[in-house]
Amino acid sequence: MAPEVSCCFLVVLLSASCEVITSSDQMCIEKEANRIxxxxxxxxxxxxxTLPNTTEFLEFSFNFLPTIQNTTFSGLIxxxxxxxxxxxxxWIHENAFQSHPQLSTLVLTGNPLIFVAExxxxxPKSLKHLFLIQTGIFSLExxxxxxxKNLESLHLGSNHISSIKFPKDFPTGNLxxxxxxxxxxxxxxxxxxxxxKPATKLSLNFNGNDIEGIEPGAFQSMVFQSLNFGGTVNLSVIFSGLHNSTIQSLWLGTFEDTEDQDLSSSMFEGLCEISVESMNLQKHSFSSLSSATFQCFTHLQELDLTGNHLKELPPGIKGMNSLKKLVLNVNKFEQLCQINADSFPSLTHLYIKGNIKKLQLGAGCLEKLENLQKLDLSHNDIEASDCCNLQLKNLSHLQSLNLSYxxxxxxxxxxFKACPQLKLLDLAFTQLHINFPQSPFQNLHLLQVLNLSHCFLDTSNQYLLAGLPNLRHLNLQxxxxxxxNIPKTNLFQMVGSLEILVLSSCDLSFIDQEAFHGLGNMIHxxxxxxxxxxxxxxxxxQxxxxxxxxASNSICIIPPHLLPILSQQNIINLSHNPLDCTCSNIHFLTWYKENVQKLEDFKELRWKYQHL
Known part of the structure; x- marks a missing residue:
């Protein structure tokens, strides 16, 4: 056989892999052999x-099974x-799951149940998770x-239940x-x-029910991991009803389409009789806000005031020494100093994200927060010609700073000399003006993650990343x-510790073969x-x-001398490239057939081929 004929014959055989073939047969997808x-x-x-009896995880939603008998799943033991x-x-009949002693999770969401046999x-010997969401249930009977008896989670959302009274024989001890x-x-x-009451540290969700009354003593001496009363209009009812209970997380937020009642200081009086670590009040409004409003907040460790239309927090708030985390997202502060940070001296986490008005950082507004470890100031239209030492004064323990968007x-x-302990710095989508050849990051010797995506950087400055000996993750998207082009001499030679490098959407057309010299630790x-x-x-x-x-480059032909470089990688994504499916690319086509397991999104490969 002539060489050209042999080549064409092989391309015809291999080109079956170059087409995306869709089968009309409806087959279950095997996610993990014999198991999922x-x-x-x-x-x-x-x-x-075709499903083997070794199947352990089965996703069977959006099919048609009006009745479940004891034989329906009997083969999947x-x-x-x-x-x-x-x-x-x-209908779910008697002993419908008698053949499934190991069944742990059963999801029946969205089925119009008429009858479920006793x-x-x-x-199942250890059914732990049962989902009966949107099934039309009126009563827990x-x-x-x-x-x-081993049930740990029971999900009954979006039904018609008006009473949470369980039958006497219903086991709640492990919930x-x-x-x-x-x-x-x-x-x-x-x-x-x-x-x-037999349940301990229960997470109990009444979100969207609008509780109007709680009998005094109903929650007496009970301990909860979390309680959610989201959407309740009158919070006084909740605070008075929870007297003498212990709650790690109390969610009292509301929603955009919920008729809200302005919060007053008197509403929070009942909070003094409850032990709460974390409280969320998102999207409520305060009719008036004074230091007295916070008199029953003194034991809180976390407080979320997202979307409360706050223009400032009152000065002189006393006793908030236990507060570690404060969330003030989506409010109306004009200056960072308006949060009066000195009222919260023990803060380790502060979030002021998505402020509705342009936020001015000021100077030293947070200097009393010497224990602060995480600060999120993203999406605030912040602008500063000289950032950020004055603005972050005295934050020497800060480890994570987000100034993105x-x-x-x-x-x-x-x-960032004021924050020498930084490990994560996110400046994505914030235009940076760096008018000095020296690195603005050179004192951040502990920094591990740096996000500089879409920052309009001068990437020709080879000293831009100097002084970052521990940098592991760099995003320059x-x-x-x-x-x-990325030339031989470039900014990456200053960060030899890199493990993850993101250079997507950078309009790159060429990378010098020695551009990544010294970056032997990279895994992504x-x-x-x-x-x-x-x-x-x-x-x-290397x-x-x-x-x-x-993915999504302009790779057409991969010569044989480059295939060993691909072979030595764990996972490769070549999707959405105009790959040739012709004799000129025969070596890559052969490699492709032998290395499909290495290729991510291989079904999204885009081939250019000729029918012979």
């Missing part, structure tokens, strides 16, 4: 015989997880209590999560709550390199959405065992 299968939305009315969301189930859940959100529960009696910031030498390199051709693959020769993304 996805049969969602295939119009099935029975369990396929090793089931641990079963999702039957929206399978139009009406012994329907007999069989509907739920079969047999064999639920950790009980979710009643979006039902019609308006009153909680002592008798209702008595059935939950702001306006222009001018960075001088050692711009969306920045431009001169002429679209993202070069996607550029204009690179195969000539730049040489630059990756990388081994990495995740490498070259």
């Amino acid at each position: 299968y996805n049969c969602e939305n295939l119009g099935l009315s029975e369990i396929p015989d 090793n089931l641990i997880f079963l999702d039957l969301t929206r399978c139009q189930i009406n 012994t329907a859940l007999n069989g 509907f739920i079969p209590a047999h064999n639920l 950790k999560v009980l979710d009643f959100q979006n039902n019609v529960i308006h009153y909680l009696s002592r008798e209702d709550m008595d059935s939950l 702001n306006e222009a910031l001018g960075l001088r030498n050692e711009a 969306g920045n431009r390199f001169q002429d679209g 390199v993202d070069l996607s959405h550029n204009n690179l051709t195969s000539s730049s693959i040489n630059a990756l020769s 990388l081994k065992g990495t995740y490498l993304s070259l």
Whole structure:
């Protein structure tokens, strides 16, 4: 056979891999051999015989199973997880799951249940998680209590339940999560709550019910991991009803479409009789705000005041020495000093994100927060010609700083000298003006993560990243390199400790083969959405065992001498490149057939081929 004929014949054989073939057969997807299968939305009315009896996790939602008999899943004796969301189930018969002693999670969300036999859940020895969301349930009597002694989470959201009174024989002792959100529960009696007293550190969710009354003493001496009364209009009812209870997290937020009642200082008086560590009041409004408002907040460790229309926090707040985390997102501060940070001297985490008005940083507004470790000031339209030492004065223990999505910031030498302990610095989508050849980051010897994506950087400054000996993760997405090239001498030679490098969407067309010299520790390199051709693959020769993304570039032909470079990587993404499926690329086509397991999104490969 002539050589050219042999080549063409091989291309014809291999080109079957170059086309995306869609089958009309509806087959379950095998996610993990013999263990995990996805049969969602295939119009099935029975369990396929092709599923092995070793199946442990089965996603079977959006099919058609109006009735579940004890034979429906009898062949799958090793089931641990079963999702039957929206399978139009009406009836679940006696001993329906008798063949499934290991079943731990059963999801019945979105099924219009008419009848569930009392012994329907007999069989599983350790059913821990049961989802009955949006099933039309009116009463807890509907739920079969047999064999639920090990139940840890019960999800009953979006039903028609008006009373949380469980039947006397319903085992609640092991419950950790009980979710009643979006039902019609308006009153909680002592008798209702008595059935939950065997549970310890329960997470109880009444979100979207608008509780209007709680019988005095209903929560007496009870201990909760979390309580959620989201959407309740009158918070006085909640605070008075929870007397003498202990709650780690209390969620009292409301929503945009909920009729709200302005919060007054008197509403919080009942809080003095409750032990609470964390409280969320998002999207409420304060009719008046004074230091007296916070007199019962003194034991809080976390407080979330997101979207409370706050223009300032009052000065002179006393006793907030326990507060570690304060969230003030989406408010109306004009100056950072208006939060009066000196009222919260023990703060370790402060979030002021998405401020509605342009936020001025001022100078030294946070200097009393000498224990602060995490500060988020993103999405605030902050602008400063000289950032950031005066603004961050005395924050010597700060480890994480987010200034992303702001306006222009001018960075001088050692711009973050006030925060030498920084480990994470995020400046994404904030235009940076750096008018000095020295690095503004050179004193950040502990910095591990630096996000400079879309910062309009001068990437030709090879000293930009000097002084970062521990930098592991660098994101330069969306920045431009001169002429679209990364030369041999470049800014990466200052950060030899890098493990993750993101250079996507940088309009790159060429990378010098020695551009990444000295970066032998890298385990993740993202070069996607550029204009690179195969000539730049040489630059990756010293990388081994990495995740490498070259998706959405201009790679057509990969010569045989570059294939060893690809072979020594763990995962490669070449999707959305115009790869040739012709004899000129025959070596890569052969390699591709042998290395499909290395290719991420291989079904998204875009081939240019000729029918012969």
